[in-house]
Amino acid sequence: MPRDPSMPVSISTLYVHDSVKSLPWVKTIQSKLSLSPRIITDVQDAYADLLKDPDPIARGKHTMVLTRNRGAFVKACPGTRAYNCCGYKILHVGTYCTMDCSYCILQAYFHPPVLTFFVNLDDMLAELKQVFGSPGIHRIGTGEFTDSLIWDSWTDLSKILVSAFSKQSSCALELKTKTADVSALEGLAHHRKTIVAWSLNTPRVIAAEEQGSASLSKRLAAACRCQGEGYPLAFHFDPLVIYEGCEAEYIGVLDQLFASVHPENIVWISLGAFRFPPELKPIIQKRHPNSRLIYGEFIRGLDQKMRYFKPLRIQLYREMVKRIRETAPETTVYCCMEDDAVWEQALGKTPRRMGGIKGMLDAAAEKMCGLKRG
Numbered sequence: 001m002p003r004d005p006s007m008p009v010s011i012s013t014l015y016v017h018d019s020v021k022s023l024p025w026v027k028t029i030q031s032k033l034s035l036s037p038r039i040i041t042d043v044q045d046a047y048a049d050l051l052k053d054p055d056p057i058a059r060g061k062h063t064m065v066l067t068r069n070r071g072a073f074v075k076a077c078p079g080t081r082a083y084n085c086c087g088y089k090i091l092h093v094g095t096y097c098t099m100d101c102s103y104c105i106l107q108a109y110f111h112p113p114v115l116t117f118f119v120n121l122d123d124m125l126a127e128l129k130q131v132f133g134s135p136g137i138h139r140i141g142t143g144e145f146t147d148s149l150i151w152d153s154w155t156d157l158s159k160i161l162v163s164a165f166s167k168q169s170s171c172a173l174e175l176k177t178k179t180a181d182v183s184a185l186e187g188l189a190h191h192r193k194t195i196v197a198w199s200l201n202t203p204r205v206i207a208a209e210e211q212g213s214a215s216l217s218k219r220l221a222a223a224c225r226c227q228g229e230g231y232p233l234a235f236h237f238d239p240l241v242i243y244e245g246c247e248a249e250y251i252g253v254l255d256q257l258f259a260s261v262h263p264e265n266i267v268w269i270s271l272g273a274f275r276f277p278p279e280l281k282p283i284i285q286k287r288h289p290n291s292r293l294i295y296g297e298f299i300r301g302l303d304q305k306m307r308y309f310k311p312l313r314i315q316l317y318r319e320m321v322k323r324i325r326e327t328a329p330e331t332t333v334y335c336c337m338e339d340d341a342v343w344e345q346a347l348g349k350t351p352r353r354m355g356g357i358k359g360m361l362d363a364a365a366e367k368m369c370g371l372k373r374g
């Protein structure tokens with residue numbers, strides 16, 4: 001039976017790295033989970049336990065590791081040189097997710113994937129302080145290796161981040177999610193430096209491919225609540241799935257979106273057609289046998305990922321861009337991981353003509369979040 005997305009996922013095993021066991025966050029998370037932790041001196045010990053499970057990818061969604069981030073918290077997004085890249089920065093707060101989308105790249109990215117939270121938050125805040133003081137404008141998101149809001153079930157992560165970003169004016173934080181519980185974001189003095197963003201899809205794709213996520217109407221209701229709290233909003237149509245009748249259904253989602261929130265509160269809308277690295281295919285086949293996603297016709301892109309044929313992508317982008325421009329002519333729209341030819345045909349211009357995607361998105365954040373160049 002599909003999991004009720006309004007209920008937090010149950011964590012059955014908690015590992016705590018010996019080096020962080022006395023940090024305050026560990027005690028808080030431990031008591032919220034009501035679990036006695038297994039203390040480990042090497043995270044590989046947790047991975048070795050997980051790999052004994054017949055489905056370690058599923059087990060990793062019920063296993064949590066609390067440890068220290070020994071690397072950088074703020075990193076450049078691993079975009080690819082072959083396609084237009086937007087200069088996004090990732091805030092690496094933790095990894096993995098409680099939901100179970102068939103196409104989730106994290107299933108293949110980590111070996112094994114496991115819910116991991118970096119409890120050395122003081123180091124994270126110190127690093128952010130340096131970024132806040134660095135020249136230029138920065139767009140920083142936590143939703144690359146995890147869903148941004150899942151951690152609020154056990155931590156005050158959103159509260160801490162929203163507060164830190166509210167006290168500076170050169171960086172925008174983007175919290176990207178497929179959940180609908182935004183209670184942790186309510187009543188915070190965000191000063192519009194946090195953008196709350198939803199990944200959207202058609203109800204058909206959500207039901208078939210995004211197990212454990214909130215329904216479209218619940219995501220849009222949550223966006224409306226955040227709009228009421230004064231947050232700037234963003235929406236990502238990624239992955240766009242091509243199937244018979246998809247254009248009408250995606251236009252329907254856009255219509256529902258614009259009936260739920262005011263276009264003037266939307267910082268950007270991104271469009272990205274489904275693409276996957278070949279190594280994800282056997283995982284989808286094994287773990288999501290009912291998924292039809294990978295059985296379309298695909299070609300290998302310059303980044304080695306499998307993609308729909310260019311004319312099919314362009315056709316869907318064009319129809320969606322047309323509807324967005326009819327209703328929200330001022331809203332910034334961009335294509336994720338596409339080349340100049342696709343941009344030209346889908347959006348009528350190349351990023352270069354608009355100052356590059358980075359320039360375009362920085363300008364949108366500057367305007368909507370009141371950013372000033374550091």
Ligand code: SF4
Nearest residue numbers: 097099100101104178
């Ligand atoms: S919500 Fe995002 S991170 Fe979570 S399973 Fe789906 S694609 Fe992966």
